[in-house]
Amino acid sequence: MRHGTFKIGGIHxxxxxxxxxIPIVTLPPPxxxxxxxxxxxxxxxxxxxxxxDKVRVGTLVARGEAFISAHLHSSVxxxxxxxxxxLDSSGYKRKAIVIQVEGDEWEADIDRSPDLVAAIxxxxxxIVAKIKEMGIVGLGGAAFPSHIKYIFPAGKKADTxxxxxxxxEPYLTADHRLMMERPDDxxxxxxxxxxxxxxxxxxxxxxxxxPDAIAMMTGKARAVPGLEVKPLEVRYPQGAEKQLxxxxxxxxxxxxxxxxxxxxxINNVGTALAIYxxxxxxxxxxxxxxxxxxxxxxxxxxxxxxxxxxxxxLLAALGEELPAGTGKIICGGPxxxxxxNSLDVPITKGTSGFVLxxxxxxxxxxxxxxxxxxxxxxxxxxxxxxxxxxxLAVRQNFTACEAAGITECMECGCCSFACPAARPLxxxxxxxxxxxxxxxxxxx
Amino acid sequence: xNPTILYAxxxxxxxAAGSAMILFVVAKxxxxxxxPRIDGVLEILPGANCGGCGYPGCRGMAEALVRAxxxxxxxGLSCPPGGNETMKNVGHFLGLAVAEAEPTVxxxxxxxxxxxxxxxxxxxxxxxxxIAHALFCGENGCPDGCLGLGDCVAACAFAAMFMDPExxxxxxxxxxxxxxxxxxxxCPRHIIEIRPRGKKxxxxxxxxxxxxxxxxxxxxxxxxxxxxxxxxxxxPEKIGxxxxxxNLAYIDPKKCIACGLCIPVCPTQAIxxxxxxRKVPPxxxxxxxxxxx
Numbered sequence: 001m002r003h004g005t006f007k008i009g010g011i012h013x014x015x016x017x018x019x020x021x022i023p024i025v026t027l028p029p030p031x032x033x034x035x036x037x038x039x040x041x042x043x044x045x046x047x048x049x050x051x052x053d054k055v056r057v058g059t060l061v062a063r064g065e066a067f068i069s070a071h072l073h074s075s076v077x078x079x080x081x082x083x084x085x086x087l088d089s090s091g092y093k094r095k096a097i098v099i100q101v102e103g104d105e106w107e108a109d110i111d112r113s114p115d116l117v118a119a120i121x122x123x124x125x126x127i128v129a130k131i132k133e134m135g136i137v138g139l140g141g142a143a144f145p146s147h148i149k150y151i152f153p154a155g156k157k158a159d160t161x162x163x164x165x166x167x168x169e170p171y172l173t174a175d176h177r178l179m180m181e182r183p184d185d186x187x188x189x190x191x192x193x194x195x196x197x198x199x200x201x202x203x204x205x206x207x208x209x210x211p212d213a214i215a216m217m218t219g220k221a222r223a224v225p226g227l228e229v230k231p232l233e234v235r236y237p238q239g240a241e242k243q244l245x246x247x248x249x250x251x252x253x254x255x256x257x258x259x260x261x262x263x264x265x266i267n268n269v270g271t272a273l274a275i276y277x278x279x280x281x282x283x284x285x286x287x288x289x290x291x292x293x294x295x296x297x298x299x300x301x302x303x304x305x306x307x308x309x310x311x312x313x314l315l316a317a318l319g320e321e322l323p324a325g326t327g328k329i330i331c332g333g334p335x336x337x338x339x340x341n342s343l344d345v346p347i348t349k350g351t352s353g354f355v356l357x358x359x360x361x362x363x364x365x366x367x368x369x370x371x372x373x374x375x376x377x378x379x380x381x382x383x384x385x386x387x388x389x390x391x392l393a394v395r396q397n398f399t400a401c402e403a404a405g406i407t408e409c410m411e412c413g414c415c416s417f418a419c420p421a422a423r424p425l426x427x428x429x430x431x432x433x434x435x436x437x438x439x440x441x442x443x444x
Numbered sequence: 445x446n447p448t449i450l451y452a453x454x455x456x457x458x459x460a461a462g463s464a465m466i467l468f469v470v471a472k473x474x475x476x477x478x479x480p481r482i483d484g485v486l487e488i489l490p491g492a493n494c495g496g497c498g499y500p501g502c503r504g505m506a507e508a509l510v511r512a513x514x515x516x517x518x519x520g521l522s523c524p525p526g527g528n529e530t531m532k533n534v535g536h537f538l539g540l541a542v543a544e545a546e547p548t549v550x551x552x553x554x555x556x557x558x559x560x561x562x563x564x565x566x567x568x569x570x571x572x573x574x575i576a577h578a579l580f581c582g583e584n585g586c587p588d589g590c591l592g593l594g595d596c597v598a599a600c601a602f603a604a605m606f607m608d609p610e611x612x613x614x615x616x617x618x619x620x621x622x623x624x625x626x627x628x629x630x631c632p633r634h635i636i637e638i639r640p641r642g643k644k645x646x647x648x649x650x651x652x653x654x655x656x657x658x659x660x661x662x663x664x665x666x667x668x669x670x671x672x673x674x675x676x677x678x679x680p681e682k683i684g685x686x687x688x689x690x691n692l693a694y695i696d697p698k699k700c701i702a703c704g705l706c707i708p709v710c711p712t713q714a715i716x717x718x719x720x721x722r723k724v725p726p727x728x729x730x731x732x733x734x735x736x737x
Contacts, residue, residue: 091565091581093656341565341580364568424570431575 003208005233006243009381011414012235013335015209018293019173019300024181026304027317029101033076033308034086034346035061036096040137041144042068047097053080058107058284061097064135070145070349071135072097073284075306077105089331089340096346099308111281116184120192120280124150127196127279134278135285139270140164140175140239141332143350146275149265150196161194161202162248162259162266165217166232166239168207169333172353174289175269177302179206179213182273183220189272191224192279197265202227203248204269207234236335237412241266243381255408290314290347294356296323305347311354312343327362330355335413368421376415376425382408386415386425393432398439401432407440409433481513481538482506488533489523494601496524496624513538524548525602525622547641548623550605550616554590554635555651555716557611561586561665567593577632585664588654590614590635599630618645618718639697642718646702648695650675651716655690662712669693669714675706 037044043066055061055074062072078101085093106112122130132147152158167175179186194202202224206214208231218229232238232247242253244266251262259266267275270289277283286307292314293300299318311331315322322343330337331345334355343354376386384405392401406429415425485506493501499508505523512518518538522545523530535542561584567576573595581587592612597605604620605627607613614627618641628636635653650669654661658670671691679686685699686706693714695706707715 090579091585092587338579341585362568367570424575427570427572427575431572431578434578 003231003233004247005235006238006246006381008383009379009414010235010237010243011379011417013170013417015234016170016293016295017173017176017209018171018295019291019302020176020210022173022177022301024177024289024302024304025317027306027309027313029057029076029104029306030309030313031101032081033074033078033099033101033306034096034310035072035075035099035308036086036088036094036346036348037062037072038094039072039143039307039348039350040064040070041142042066042070044095045069045072047083049074049080049083049097051080051082054078055080055099056105056107057286058110058282060284061099064145068145068148070137070143070147071133071284073135073286074099075286075308076101078102087341087344089338089345091341107282109282111283116188117280118188120195122195122279124196124198127192130279131196131275134274134283136271136274136278137285137349138268139274139288139349139352140268141336141350141352143348146267146271149260149267150193152260156260157263158197158199158260158265159201159263160249160265161190161197161199162241162245162264163190163193163202163204163269163272164239164241164244164266165204165206165210165213165269166244167210168234168236168239169335169337169352170236171293171355172291172333173293174291174302174352176210176213178273178289179210179217179269183216184223185276186217186269186272187220187224187227188280189274189276190227192275193265193267193272194224194226199265200226204229205232205238205244205248206230207232207238209234237381237410237414240381240410240412242410255405285349288347288349288351290351291353292318292356293353294323294326294358296326296356296358307349308346310344310346311340314354315343323356323358325359326356327359328357330357335417336411364424365422367423370423371421373420375418375420379414379418381412381414382410384409386429387423389432390423390425390428393428393435396435398432398435402436402440406433406436479510481510484537485509485534488530488537490526490530492525492601492622492624494525494622494624494626496622496626497522509534509538513540516540518542524624527622548638549618549621549641549647550623550625550627550636551639551647551649551716552590552614552616552636553649553651553653554588555611555613555667555714556584556586556589556665557613557667559611560667561589567591573630574632586654586661586668587656588633588635589652589665591633595630595632596627596636599626601626642697642700642702646717646719647697648700648702648704648707648715648717649697650693650695650714652714653692655692657691661691667712667714670712672711674709674711675715678706678709680705 045062045064047062049061056077059074061074064070078099081098081100083097086096088094128147128150136146137143214231221227221229245251245264253262274285289304291302301318328339331340389406409429413426489502491502497505499505518540528544531542563583564585565583571593573591573593576591582591590613594607596614602620604617605614608615623638652669654668661668669692671688673688675693676686676688685696687694
């Protein structure tokens with residue numbers, strides 16, 4: 001049977017889900033946790049602790065005051081060593097709270113028992129406040145503060161909750177493992193989100209390369225009235241919100257609009273779990289599941305780690321050294337992720353995995369001239385013309401870039417992946433997009 | 445004669461005459477009165493359209509000059525590629541005196557070469573500083589240093605810059621540089637500065653803009669300014685041209701007399717000059733061991 005998918009563009013890169021059958025292992029807290037303040041999309045939270053303060057797991061260390069911002073909680077217990085600029089994954093220094101770990105003491109009101117709490121006696125407003133208080137952000141990768149998705153603009157109403165269990169990036173298996181190991185908790189999360197969004201319909205999309213997860217979730221879904229599990233064709237970037245809404249509900253989000261405009265709320269399965277734990281167990285976002293994978297590794301794995309743990313700890317937990325001939329370490333999936341400088345970088349709320357790429361695969365082929373094959377146009381899921389946007393951005397014709405819809409680009413990288421001339425399409429489009437966004441902000 | 449040819453010639457002739465009439469009427473009716481001095485000034489300007497003056501091209505500058513001349517004051521306007529000679533001619537043409545501006549030149553405030561700031565990472569993206577700057581700190585790990593991808597060279601309209609393949613840094617040809625400032629705008633890290641050429645071409649500047657603590661800066665680059673302040677102490681007290689702020693020394697070109705006293709005292713040889721200092725520099729320490737990529 002052929003499953004549904006989105007209509008325009010998309011690619012099917014080699015899946016390489018090497019760690020799909022490896023259970024999640026919980027790692028102990030690190031010796032030192034580095035909590036970068038800029039972990040969420042939007043404004044960074046402001047520190048409320050000072051060096052020397054004692055913190056426990058779940059203590060609020062930074063408050064997100066702005067509208068689009070999220071609170072940050074300590075992921076470890078110990079003493080705040082310093083609040084300073086610390087190297088992040090790009091090699092630049094960004095403000096971070098460094099905590100020296102002593103023991104593993106949790107805040108008293110956090111329920112750490114594995115028992116499922118099934119009673120929800122909160123109203124939507126209380127749930128949203130709780131999500132905000134616990135600093136939950138979207139765990140799919142963009143780290144968008146979750147509570148904002150449930151604050152609807154006046155005059156708009158959601159009718160459907162879309163849950164993203166697609167995990168369309170190659171290598172990554174964190175969401176897959178969560179669906180296999182904690183389906184009941186995820187379903188409770190979905191119930192809470194349905195109450196918070198005041199919807200009576202929910203659709204969970206899972207790609208067909210995870211038949212075990214589809215079977216598991218379909219079997220359990222009966223417990224949640226109104227929830228439907230839909231298998232989807234394997235196609236990147238199906239996990240992008242506009243593409244997933246199109247694939248599951250056949251609704252088109254217009255250019256410049258957001259999911260609420262077509263009556264949708266969209267969240268990841270990992271976020272559903274975090275929301276369940278936040279609302280019913282008082283647990284702030286202090287840990288997440290991270291995949292470490294790569295063809296050069298003998299073992300791969302999925303680990304539940306505290307935020308602020310250095311990536312090196314994942315490799316150590318596998319019992320492996322950095323393989324000889326590693327050319328690139330990518331934080332996130334190989335298509336949308338970013339190469340990092342070293343494995344010392346701390347894990348943030350938005351880190352979904354690390355992929356180690358061998359030397360021979362890490363380099364780009366030589367760039368040739370555009371041969372007008374239009375493959376980039378064919379694969380662009382947003383219906384843009386990447387070859388044109390690249391040329392305009394190289395020539396710094398940003399007015400024309402804007403007219404050609406460069407702000408609609410979500411930087412999925414399909415165009416660069418498909419280009420037979422290996423042109424740096426996305427690099428220049430990103431440059432042009434940043435410039436156009438800046439001039440739009442200035443115009444306001 | 446073949447009537448077809450006759451008709452064709454006749455019809456085209458009528459159409460041409462009609463169009464000429466329309467053009468004539470439009471040109472007369474919508475004629476734009478323009479100050480004839482603008483064209484005169486434009487003749488004098490170099491015509492490079494470099495934008496160094498801050499106006500869009502030479503015509504923009506000519507209009508600005510004429511506007512300023514109406515107010516009777518040409519100060520604040522200068523043509524970097526044309527220099528004092530051009531400005532004097534413009535002043536003569538407009539009947540105003542022009543104060544002589546100090547000649548300037550672009551200087552590169554980074555000398556972390558391939559040897560002194562060894563490469564730790566490889567950048568495989570397009571050769572563009574602005575793209576690399578948005579992505580990461582740079583191949584040698586210095587978050588402020590030159591990325592070596594040549595956006596400044598591409599921006600130079602006077603072929604006054606080139607990338608030195610040995611050092612991986614841009615070099616300014618001071619004979620060709622007109623200090624238009626295009627490279628200053630092109631550099632995403634603000635490394636290039638327009639500074640006075642100095643008396644007899646003698647000038648001194650700090651070849652580093654890294655504001656990190658000395659120990660951190662020195663880890664990536666052995667010629668980084670570590671903010672030790674020795675140069676500020678070496679600078680004669682009544683001159684006081686050197687200030688150290690945020691772990692970085694800066695030499696004020698307006699105060700500096702290019703005596704060269706600060707050059708040999710710098711422990712990392714971060715101070716650059718266009719002349720040989722007569723003082724003997726201290727030996728350079730070995731490069732700090734680099735982090736494995």
